[in-house]
């Protein structure tokens with residue numbers, strides 16, 4: 001592992017000190033965003049999205065524009081992907097136009113890493129979500145959100161609840177938080193949505209949400225990833241909310257001031273009650289805001305040597 005980040009496709013490629021430096025830079029950006037504006041003027045970022053997105057695509061665009069970069073957005077729909085062009089040919093085509101960063105979201109695992117291996121020097125690939133495998137920039141903004149509430153990661157007792165099995169957010173967040181030295185990660189969700197290897201060093205599986213939440217000081221709720229589920233029944237929304245939804249009563253079991261996170265998009269009344277999502281303990285909109293800072297920090301770090 002070199003000390004300089006060239007691509008950002010999986011958390012596993014990053015050392016603790018690299019993650020801490022990214023978080024420190026994101027924190028500095030959050031305190032004075034204007035000081036970092038137009039520090040990459042004239043550079044180019046391409047968003048290449050094969051799946052729907054609101055937060056990730058827009059915040060990469062907003063981050064790059066704050067830095068003074070040109071931004072081009074391409075989605076599979078409406079591009080030559082519809083005429084049968086492969087992902088790799090699409091990537092080479094975009095790369096030939098001289099971008100500095102290519103941000104890719106794709107439904108199949110490992111494709112961002114595969115593209116990073118094909119990248120020319122000076123082209124940085126960022127994974128904006130590949131199948132159920134990874135969503136590392138989401139983990140970075142989640143870590144920034146926790147860092148704003150806890151002076152030390154070892155003080156955090158985090159519950160992650162819902163569809164863990166199909167969640168790339170959970171996979172990247174668990175890896176990142178463990179690397180940063182989090183105190184505890186408690187996983188809770190229906191057994192059919194819990195990976196076989198969920199209970200490992202640093203994580204524990206809870207059979208019900210009430211016991212998981214008791215005394216926790218941070219809770220991250222996850223939606224059911226319906227678009228990735230095959231061969232399993234989608235639970236009835238009302239029943240799911242009763243068993244696995246975070247409502248005000250359940251939140252009352254947690255430590256006072258427990259922070260509530262959700263990567264979005266939310267399904268209100270399913271995994272989270274509206275009153276909790278909009279309540280004083282919610283940090284959900286802060287997470288969105290932090291997405292801008294985390295992605296500015298990421299782009300600045302990846303393009304640093306060329307600056």
Ligand code: CP
Pocket residue numbers: 052053054055056057129138263264265
């Ligand atoms: N959290 C997240 O990835 O949201 P989008 O799908 O809207 O980008």
